Amino acid sequence: TTHSIPDSFGFCVNTPQGAVVFTGDFKFDQSKSPYPGADLGKLALIGDKGVLCLLSDSTNAERQGFSGSEKKVSEEIKKEIMNAKGRVLVACFSSNIYRIQQVIDASVVSGRKLAVVGSSMMKSIEIAKELDYLSIPDDLMISVVDTDNYKERDIVILTTGTQGEPMAALSKIAKGTHKQVSIRKGDTVLMAATPIPGNEMLVSTSVNLLFRAGANVIYGYKKVHVSGHGYEEELKLMLELMKPRYFIPVHGEYRMQKAHSHIAEEVGMAKEDIFIIEKGDIVSFKNGQASRTEKIEVGNVLIDGIGVGDVGNIVLRDRKLLSQDGILIVVVTFNKQKKEIISGPEIITRGFVYVRESEKLITRSTEIVKDITEKMLQNDQIEWTLLKNSIRDGLSAYLYEETKRRPMILPILMEV
Template identity: 35%
Template sequence: MHQLDLPQPPPLVDGGVRIFALGGLGEVGRNMTVFEHRGRLLIVDCGVLFPEDMHPGIDVILPDFTAIRGRLDDITAVVLTHGHEDHIGALPYLLREREDIPIVGSRLTLAFVAAKLKEHRLSPPMIEVAEGDRHAAGPFDLEFLAVNHSIPDGLAIAIRTDAGLILHTGDFKMDQFPLDDRITDLAGFAHLGKEGVDLFMVDSTNAEVPGFTIGERDLMPAIDEVFRTAPRRIIVSSFASHVHRIQQVLDAAELHGRKVAFVGRSMVRNMGIAAQLGYLRVPDGILVDMKDLEKLPADQVVMICTGSQGEPLAALSRMANREHVIEIGDGDTVLLASSLIPGNENAIYRVINALTRWGANVVHKGNAKVHVSGHASAGELVYCYNIIRPANVLPVHGEWRHLTANAELARRTGIPQENVLVAENGVTVDLVKGQARITGKVAAGMVFVDGVTVGEGSEAAMHERRRLAEDGGVTVLAILDTSTGKLAEPVEFFAHGLVHATEWTTAAVQSIEQAMARAGKDKNLDAAELERLLARTLARFMDRRYRTKPVITAIVVTE
């Protein structure tokens, strides 16, 4: 049976564990996984997905809480693997529905979360944990292990239950020389493997990439080259949570005698937190305020901002569009120091092209070694399978191609095919007596955030927005004489975004009059019937004549 056709799952077997993702399977982002055991729920991560071109006007996309909304009181905790937005960004929206859910995470992760929640005036209980800690959350016994990622303080989570031991890696890689000297706890993974991992939930993002992900320190020569050769200002764009990359930029700026300013509220906030907690080493005297940069020679200036994914409201996009106080010009160097998230390609290249147009030299992953992934490649994943030897595998965090590639790696290491499960959002996987099986599906759609409006948008609304963007819209206005059932005046058209010459209206009126004449032979038209007739006739006319499908709105006024 195809996963789209799965029924509602049956009641969970007593003592079993049910796992279902409300985001993160089949996409890179919106990570949120629910674990059900003995009547209680544990949530791992609660992140957002950033919109693509197919979601015009949408700010972020949330997990769908429908499947757990009637059981909010059963939630024992939300456990966070690390502090990236695709793992913590949806927390405020969940906490609006129940504010006192305990939030469990590492020191830096909770600091980022606390700053975010303060803006939303939310203050749930927070429980700080570190690698090596054990924590009980209802019937779930949690153990935390250090993992290396592109942000400090990442954690993998071992979840012990009556049904078996589950290991969730979160996002991780196996950098053996990380900037913070905190490596992935492979010894801990091996120890859990000896204990017996019944279900291994493993990061899939780089499963298609052969070999091992290169280390963060390998980027230093390329970054140094940018700083050594840039003739004027350097503008670095990165995620506001990418502490390791910002550290490399600060070190390069110190080496080459440049001053640094953080640009953008989230960048200023997060780097301030990282510095205060000791995760970011800021050389003395290197940071300056934006207003002081104008006093410095251009070849002594570095600005660090957000916008490496082409986000329309981020600082870099606004610079590219000449909507920011900072104007990019000839001789400036822009360094994009983040990965290219699938789905953001078009937006990123639009920004690169615009910056190049203004005279900037844009350095990015495509033309220089200025970024490494934060995710384990195929060689690292196989290494983990071989030291853990899990009974069952559920690939997580990735598009379908990533999940499928990860599943194939698991099978090649000897895990039986029937024990390697590839699931999509909403699909329930039950772990009972050490055996994992797909059992059904719950609601797990997309929830759109448009300004302050949450959840009111739909796929139908997105489809209509795309039609408006592609083919424009037409409003047709008619005045109906109710005494005769005929038009009192000729129809009027109000077109938006159409590229056709205005002569089309004459032919459109003829089509409408012919349709009304045919309809009038049977009966007089009321206003509702006329609106349907006008819209249907104009849609058919535009399709036949111009091969376009504008959004058509018909308004009939009676007199």
Template identity: 35%
Template sequence: MSHPHPELGAPPSLPRNGLRVVALGGLGEVGRNMAVLEHRGKLLVIDCGVLFPEEHQPGVDVILPDFSYLSGRMQDIVAVVLTHGHEDHIGGVPYLLKERPDIPVVGSQLTLAFITAKLKEHRIKPKTTLVAEGDRLDLGPFNCEFVAVNHSIPDGLAVFVRTAAGSVLHTGDFKMDQFPLDDRITDLRAFARFGEEGVDLFMVDSTNAEVPGFTTAEKDLAPAIETVFRTAPGRIVVSSFASHVHRIQQVLDAAVEHKRKVAFVGRSMVRNMKIAQDLGYLKVPRGLVVDARELDSLPPTKVTLVCTGSQGEPMAALSRMANRDHQIRIGEGDTVLLASSLIPGNENAVSRIINGLTRWGAKIVHQGNAKVHVSGHASAGELVYCYNIIQPRNVMPVHGEWRHLRANADLAIATGIHPDNVVVVDDGMVVDLVDGRVKVSGKVRAGYVYVSAGSVGDVTEEELRDRLTLSQQGTVTVVALVDAETGKLAEPPDFLARGLGTDPTMFDAAVPAIEKALADAASQGIGDYRELEQRIGRAVSQWAGRKHRRNPLVIPVVIEA
């Protein structure tokens, strides 16, 4: 089993009989999924998603894969193949197409509809290729066969990639629900057929590898949803992913049964459900869905709202309801149903929303107190089943945090795959398949690229640290008037502090530290004002740490006297 090696350098040239796989996201994290396959000078991209920020990344909208590995090679990309329509698999496509707008985008009907609508907002008209299960498509030196897989969104596809150097089966996100709401099961017959042909590298979803047994069927949620609709004394507010068509279908069915009207709230929810309805993936009886403004005329017992925000996103509808920053005011008698699982890292944000909604009198039904969510990912029993019927030569677990990747690797080894043929790698590590064997051959850049206020890549890790310091430790601006001849203070400095208490004199005791820093600089012949500002900043920061156990952001300003 391979492990990350910090000492790895750039990979060597790929042999002509080799196939290279580089994950630019999705390893060691839940999101930002993107894999690049290289063969005979051409590149095939599988998925291009985003990662949503955590609390230690303030002001960040989304996090992209690092495309620098593709710099100078955009023309070598033959296509972007999308396995399904979730944001962590398609959200980065607009940013990739801004680098080269004519990259063909390949996907199923619903996936292409979702990404086309998203690209329209970015004023990009994509070159799309529609595929369905059973289709085969030549994309440069890559022959791709598409396979139906079941997930928490309709129209998911796995892709089997044949090349002269070997074959790769990439599952995308999948599970093996035997009773799916749309009757579209994961095509295990195709998986077995690929196994008979020979799978040189199996790239397999790891999210639920730690969970024993088999994932619960989606239809098994019906009783819990029915209970909510039968017992709710007033309005029902359901929060879900804007792409979770199956879950929302069950909500609509329950609303029909209990004679409630439904309104979709939130731009992405309204857009996606309209697309799903138009394409026939969401079945909506005539007259069931109304505009949210029409709900004011209905009694609370006849109202259901379906909105975004189940992950605590600050600008989503549910968060704004909890903060009393939305036209819909939550109150006594309302029931809020959180119909999604928690993405790791969002626990605190979701907890704040639950507390906020409870404060206004709502009853909250969530994964912790009712069976209102099932996973869209295969559990350990399903993964072992796949290993046994496919019997791949090599395995590369994908999509998951490190504990998930490890657990998946252990399952592969338990089914008889040699540990040397199982690679557990980090984002950016280069995996080469040559003569039927995989090995780690190097590493490329695959860091976080932050989108903040519309700008891409302008926010650095250093700026994020500054933002955190501002939010947690406060800030102080030091204005120092320095005599150009002596290098000493011409008068006592001014301190402008925020977030550090109300005592305006608290920094007066830092003046000797500033004077010492200036004296040391003068003794060394340093008179450059930028260097003086850095020294004053360090002196005040160290003084604050010793005196007040605080580490504020210090902004020094030196003015020549």
């Protein structure tokens, strides 16, 4: 298949009931480029033999037409780097080897040196070069610390952080917290990636910070990036080639999978032969017929310290309460025989109120606990649970009335 990484592939699993095909991430790029295109002949051959079920990439199912050509992106990146009067910073995914090669080629054509920032980008380039996926002239790369030895118009800096990740290099550069690179007036920043759904706010924040710092930011509206995921027409082509009996849209969010299911209906698939499944759903095939069967339990396995999966819902609920409203501990010592309080009530708080500035609140809380305890002590049989609940309820009502907060209240009762 064709994607933004070398050697991307889908796979076909042959079973006694028919072939199950999983596309992986894919697109169809028909323009002539140095990168291998999709093997349409092999895809058609698999489809002719018969496909029981197709699982296909849904990431761009909502976008009409075809995804753009890498050839046009290559030309656009070259043009922007050639026309830039100052330094050029290019941000892209470290896994997008084709995009990195395009930046290398543009740097060579424009007579600029290339510096790399970000450990993941450095690692990707190192591995890709070892495997002959990247062609890099020997005198092109320089260390980022040496960029000041060259004129600004002779420098390209390649970095990561296209999704606005707080710890990524571009975000640090935008905020002015990166150790080696800061934005200068006249810099051009190419954002060679589109935001992953859900990351739009982070990306927008980074773009605003870059503009504030004086950079000219090129993103979205200019074709310095195309997606590695097929649009509507490409998804239709995959369905036509595979001709599956059943279809399961995968990847992307639910809305994208829903859009992909509509595309499948457009090419002639029956609605009942399309399954949009959630995590844990099982689709079973028996005698060539598909059906939803039981659901398996899925979800996050929480690791805390050396414990794995031992932090349950109740513990998490308690932690949430503690983080929001804090804790209040009430300590009371009494003599059961004499039916009198020996010590306390003493109130200790953490994360609720600052005691020195809330003396009135603490004093009144102490009086409420004292009144409740003395009243309960007059009964012949003292129920510990009842006493604790009475203290908790009485205090909780008063504290909420005064502060509109509900701290966790822990009554500690001691008998002497």
